[in-house]
Amino acid sequence: MVWKVTKSILIVLALVFFLLPIYWIVATSFKQWPDIFAIPPKFTFRGTFVHYLTLFNIRPEEAAKFGQVGKSLFPPRFLNSIVIAGVSTALSVALGTFSAYAFSRFRVRGENDLLFFILSTRMLPPVVVGIPFFVVYRALGLIDTHIGLILLYMTFNLSFSVWLMKGFIDEIPKEFEEAALVDGYTRFEAFFKVVLPQALSGIAATAVFCLIAAWNEFFFALILTSERARTAPPSIAAIQGTSGINWGQIAAGVTVFLLPVVVFTFLVRKYLARGLTFGVIKR
Amino acid sequence: MKDGAKLYRKEISEYRMKLLFIGPTILVLIVMNIFPLLWSLGLSFTNYSSLVSRKISFVGFANYAKVLSDPLIWRYFQITARLVVVAVGVEFLLGFGLALLLKERFKGWGLVTTLMLIPMMLSPVVVGLFWTFIMDANFGLLNFLLSLFGLRRVLWLTDPKIALYSIALVDIWMWTPFVMLISLTGLLAIPQSLYEAADIDMASFWFKFRRITLPLVSPLLILAVLFRVIDAFKMFDLVFIMTGGGPGDVTETISMSLYRLAFNKFKTGESCAMAYIILILIIALSNLLIRWIQRTRA
């Protein structure tokens, strides 16, 4: 009993620790300008939707008051984010699942080296590969295109996706497939009809991690695009107006931008904690 | 004869399947990474300065020698190491502890777990901006909360003794959920029967924890740490936004220093050399951790 109470208290404390700053961001998005920096900080205040309205160009005259001009670029860039993060996540999870299956089920020559190579692709600091990526992309005509960013994020996430998926597939008993093969299924059919349904939970978990990474990528989203394909993160950080930083509107942008990921995670929460296990190189 | 033909066909299809399944991944990774990797490796042996140079000349290992002989680099490595150890250490303990608390399901379990994951869903840039705001000495939320408990104001980002740990705190806030989620999955995957067997032997809680829980979860835990170490080592956005490496250079991490070299001083060649030194270090570190995982598995 004592343990149970302590446990609940600890969980509540943890929730407060993780959620208070989130609450603060969301609250800021509903605050009027002076309340944002009030001393002492305000927990109760007269709320306003103005930051959301300007964010979505419903009340552009409010943005003008803060010294911002033109239309808010958030809606088209939010759309770009959805397309780019969504497609790249789907692709990296698909490719990752295929490779992970092969690594898990077949003898592959130099398996450990290949896996380490895959992991090592995420180790080089991005700062130094900015220019070379730009050079290649320009040569291929991929600058400021959706497909360019999709390819890039797919690549970034592949290492994670392969490692994670291998862990899941390792856990699925081989007997299932073997039974299917005996029944006359081909390897392909066995994979699609037997293994994939078993691995669904792993796929969901991997997708959440990949989505979060692609969703929030900042540096390449800025340098490899100029307009058409730019995603939301760089534009959220650039909402400034006359004052330096337009906190209310940034907070509104962050809140809206957070929602899709939270909803997606909530929808797949069951899978997340069911079988998330990592593949570990066996030598 | 018939069996032989079937076997033959299966062998071929297995080979082709391997190619088909692994091929695209490796191809994508090679095609996308080969040029940037070779480009930066090649430039690390030259005096190239992006933006400024029109001509490039070969300088051998001079850049590597220069980076390695700079005493400041070692200081920045130390600062980075301290940050990584503190942040990842606490994330490890806290994340694992939380996972233990959440091991048994209760009402609203799914919601609580999802809510706890929110910090890692934000972009580091946004996290840095808002935590700077929350840690502001005068109108920040954190000092206000301290004052409610009658505690004195803390200068989170400007006190040279505290600034580095404030950044660690933000990293902990953001990434503990990651460790928690992975540990939680590991815990849930432990067969209940093992505990039941131990209960029959009247094993103590501590015994069960040490002999069943820990050995079975640790490969996963270390893997979580591996991913965290790789990323924390490269941590840039939080530092850049929250302190700019200051005051003085107490929060100057290695990736801040790399950034300055590449983007402020335009010393592209030198920065590529430094990036490769960092890469080698991370590879060495990851290998150590992977070995450790294998040992715990065995």
Add this chain to the structure above:
Amino acid sequence: MKRILGLVLLVLVCFSGIAFAQEKVLSILCGEYTPGHWIYELAQQDFTAKTGIQVKFDFVAWAQYTDKILVTLSAHDSSYDIIVGDSQLLGAAVSGGHYVELTDWLRENIAFDKLAPRPQKLYGEYPPDSGRYYGVSAVLDVPIIAYRKDLFEDPGEQAAFRAKYGYDLKVPETWEEFRDIAEFFTRPEKNFYGLAYWPAKTFDAVTMGFQPVLWSFGADYHAPGGYEVEGYLNSEAGVKALEFYVGLMKFAPPGSENYYWNECTQAFSQGLVAMAFQWGSWAEGFVNPATNPQYYDKVGFFPFPGKRAEDGTLRRFASHGGQGLNVVTYSKNIDAAYEFIKWWCDEETQKKYMAMGGVPILTDLLHSPEFLNAKPYNKAMAESFQYVKDFWTIPEYAALLEVTQKYWSAACAGMMSPKEAMDAVAKEHTAILREAGYLK
């Protein structure tokens, strides 16, 4: 599989199709700030109407501004035709051949003599004093100091000040007066402080804030006309200057060691301080009722104070900021870019820009009463332009800046004494200059 491949190809073609079908527009890269917005707005209304050329701006947050420019130019990219480029980047970008030389074109196509000469040199000329131009002035910028007019003019405060210091409370001319005022208004028990200034490590904060003090105390970064640093930067005057600057920390809000432009506006608009450093291009935040609702009509501005030399003259200096318009070598729209610069340098355009709140780049307008009265901070800016002096202009400036940022911010945070900080900067500057071949 083939079908999937076909689908991927189709998608690829679709996306690249969009890339081919783009219309001719002038594309401009700019930092995210108010003057940039004004130029954008004016261009939309005026330039496009006159020339039929569409203009689009890419506003990038200052934190990532250099990254974007550096990558774009290093890769010889044609995405942007014009860059509203920091004067600090001019040397590097010109050395790399990324900006089009405008010297002859300017003389032939615009009334070059009407451009305010000093800013034009700072934003467009490289190497300094060479007479070769790679840009025209766009956003003239200089730091000024905002103050609470209501407090400065309050009779009670004035009497108390007079009683304490023996002279009248007014806009300060010297650093000593400035210090007194800051001290006078520092009232921690009321959570009110004398000033918010720039001691931060971020960007170039502490250097931009401190160097006017350094110069007015009679020290400099180097020997006159030379590169010798030891004994000049860390001279007695230099150390005294830093002691003074660090001493101001006593009158600043606790924990303000990381303040730069954004934090200063926030502290001021929250009623935390009586005075605040600010770049002219961000001063709009003080007088805008939306962002400074409590005090927007109670703000005054004055230039950075100075120090009296022994002969009685007032030595006054200001840091130099701002951006120029630079035409990118790789632009495929050079004619449109020239057209834009021609339009920008036109007197009519400048008058409109001035009316919106911008600082005009033409001498006549810069001294006109219309300009001085257009915005509350314009007088202080106009005066400050006379005192502008630059940090190092050699390509090694970033390495030199890193050193000053590190040690001066350390001094402000109380990690080392001003003397130690100045000696350390002098030592490292000497090493950098020696390695680069300026010093034997």
